[in-house]
Amino acid sequence: MNIALIAHDKKKDDMIRFTTAYQSILKEHTLYATGTTGQKIMDATGLSVHRFQSGPFGGDQEIGALIANNKMDMVFFFRDPLTAQPHEPDVTALIRLCDVYAVPLATNMGTGEVLVRGLEREDLSWRNIVRGQAPVSESV
Numbered sequence: 001m002n003i004a005l006i007a008h009d010k011k012k013d014d015m016i017r018f019t020t021a022y023q024s025i026l027k028e029h030t031l032y033a034t035g036t037t038g039q040k041i042m043d044a045t046g047l048s049v050h051r052f053q054s055g056p057f058g059g060d061q062e063i064g065a066l067i068a069n070n071k072m073d074m075v076f077f078f079r080d081p082l083t084a085q086p087h088e089p090d091v092t093a094l095i096r097l098c099d100v101y102a103v104p105l106a107t108n109m110g111t112g113e114v115l116v117r118g119l120e121r122e123d124l125s126w127r128n129i130v131r132g133q134a135p136v137s138e139s140v
């Protein structure tokens with residue numbers, strides 16, 4: 001599975017704890033991240049992560065592009081709901097695309113725990129069928 005890992009600054013410690021705890025599950029998958037999050041994960045865990053730009057410099061949009069091509073299977077995006085982000089439109093767009101493509105999304109560690117267990121149990125095997133497909137347009 002292709003997995004995206006993203007954390008706002010005040011949630012990066014959560015992301016490090018999370019990826020450390022579930023390293024054995026995550027290492028079986030292809031990992032992508034925004035720039036700073038990815039570097040911190042690699043430094044802390046040794047996991048191999050494909051890094052995009054930092055979030056405020058377009059990283060969220062790069063990950064959004066993979067979602068829009070139905071190539072991303074799960075997103076862990078630990079958001080900071082208490083701090084205004086200069087790139088809030090990018091954050092909103094990424095979350096919206098997860099809904100457009102029915103991509104499982106965890107915006108906090110609590111949901112992350114559930115999703116990563118689903119990943120371990122191969123609950124996402126349906127993604128192997130839809131990955132890369134165009135979305136079904138809704139008739140108007």
Ligand SMILES: O=C(CO)COP(=O)(O)O
Nearest residue numbers: 034035036037054055056
């Ligand atoms: O801002 C982010 C997500 O919106 C995260 O970006 P970084 O991982 O580069 O800090």
